[in-house]
Amino acid sequence: MLGPVGLVLIGILSVQAGAAIAKGLFGEISPTAMVWLRLVTSALVLAALARPRLAGRSRQDWAVVLGFGLSLATMNWAIYQSFSRIPLGIAVTIEFIGPLTLAVVGSRRARDLVWVLLAGLGVALLGFQRAGLDLLGVGYALLAGLAWAAYILLSASTGRRWAGFDGLAVASVAAAAAMALPALVTAGTSLWDGRILLIGALVGLLSSVIPYSCELVALRSLRPAVFGILMSLEPAAAALAAIVLLDEHLSPVQWLAIGCVVAASIGATRSGSAPGEPPGRTASARSAAPGTIAT
Numbered sequence: 001m002l003g004p005v006g007l008v009l010i011g012i013l014s015v016q017a018g019a020a021i022a023k024g025l026f027g028e029i030s031p032t033a034m035v036w037l038r039l040v041t042s043a044l045v046l047a048a049l050a051r052p053r054l055a056g057r058s059r060q061d062w063a064v065v066l067g068f069g070l071s072l073a074t075m076n077w078a079i080y081q082s083f084s085r086i087p088l089g090i091a092v093t094i095e096f097i098g099p100l101t102l103a104v105v106g107s108r109r110a111r112d113l114v115w116v117l118l119a120g121l122g123v124a125l126l127g128f129q130r131a132g133l134d135l136l137g138v139g140y141a142l143l144a145g146l147a148w149a150a151y152i153l154l155s156a157s158t159g160r161r162w163a164g165f166d167g168l169a170v171a172s173v174a175a176a177a178a179m180a181l182p183a184l185v186t187a188g189t190s191l192w193d194g195r196i197l198l199i200g201a202l203v204g205l206l207s208s209v210i211p212y213s214c215e216l217v218a219l220r221s222l223r224p225a226v227f228g229i230l231m232s233l234e235p236a237a238a239a240l241a242a243i244v245l246l247d248e249h250l251s252p253v254q255w256l257a258i259g260c261v262v263a264a265s266i267g268a269t270r271s272g273s274a275p276g277e278p279p280g281r282t283a284s285a286r287s288a289a290p291g292t293i294a295t
Contacts, residue, residue: 041204068257
């Protein structure tokens with residue numbers, strides 16, 4: 001039987017495999033439409049499992065959860081737009097700057113600026129090899145990182161107002177609804193192809209349902225500090241998934257850049273977590289880390 005660390009690693013690999021599979025279909029369906037298929041799948045599964053209680057909610061409850069849903073939609077849409085233009089591993093590395101910055105900003109220790117400088121070095125190294133790096137793709141990755149930071153903050157607020165997975169389920173439905181019109185406009189008739197629908201559902205399972213389930217179980221016995229360190233492996237996992245599933249190789253300098261960001265995230269996680277800290281009660285297990293591709 002898999003332990004908590006194994007479950008988290010499965011979740012990480014599942015997310016990045018889903019992203020790579022999605023990218024492989026961008027020649028047949030738009031990134032926006034693929035995001036929508038992913039969100040619809042996760043919304044249906046989470047709503048069925050959570051069966052959220054909607055009655056008796058205040059305006060503030062709804063405002064927070066709808067904001068959470070908007071951040072979820074923006075985060076996923078922006079990162080899909082990004083890695084449709086630049087390598088998957090690089091897109092996730094740049095996206096990671098958002099939650100990493102949030103983690104460091106929340107610290108009052110001057111030494112944590114080291115992690116900012118290390119992450120900045122990683123981004124600078126990416127800039128040395130701008131060939132093949134579409135600037136719009138980089139911009140979308142930065143937007144995804146900003147939305148990811150908002151997702152983390154709103155996830156905590158949602159978790160205080162909505163029990164269990166209720167908030168995440170409602171936010172997922174709201175995100176799918178927000179993306180419906182853009183998806184229908186950009187997809188054309190390919191959206192209704194049976195093969196595309198099945199693969200879109202698979203992406204939804206790999207990118208949302210499986211990792212959320214694995215990480216929810218893992219966090220019952222795994223400290224958030226350890227969880228955050230494991231989640232810091234996401235950029236490297238994204239690059240490996242792209243190599244295996246897309247034959248998308250990176251240069252040594254780009255691998256070094258990813259290594260800098262991963263090391264900065266691990267450092268920020270270790271210095272920002274108190275020993276013996278219990279698992280937090282948030283709307284999403286993945287928001288417990290300094291970062292997540294909710295790709």
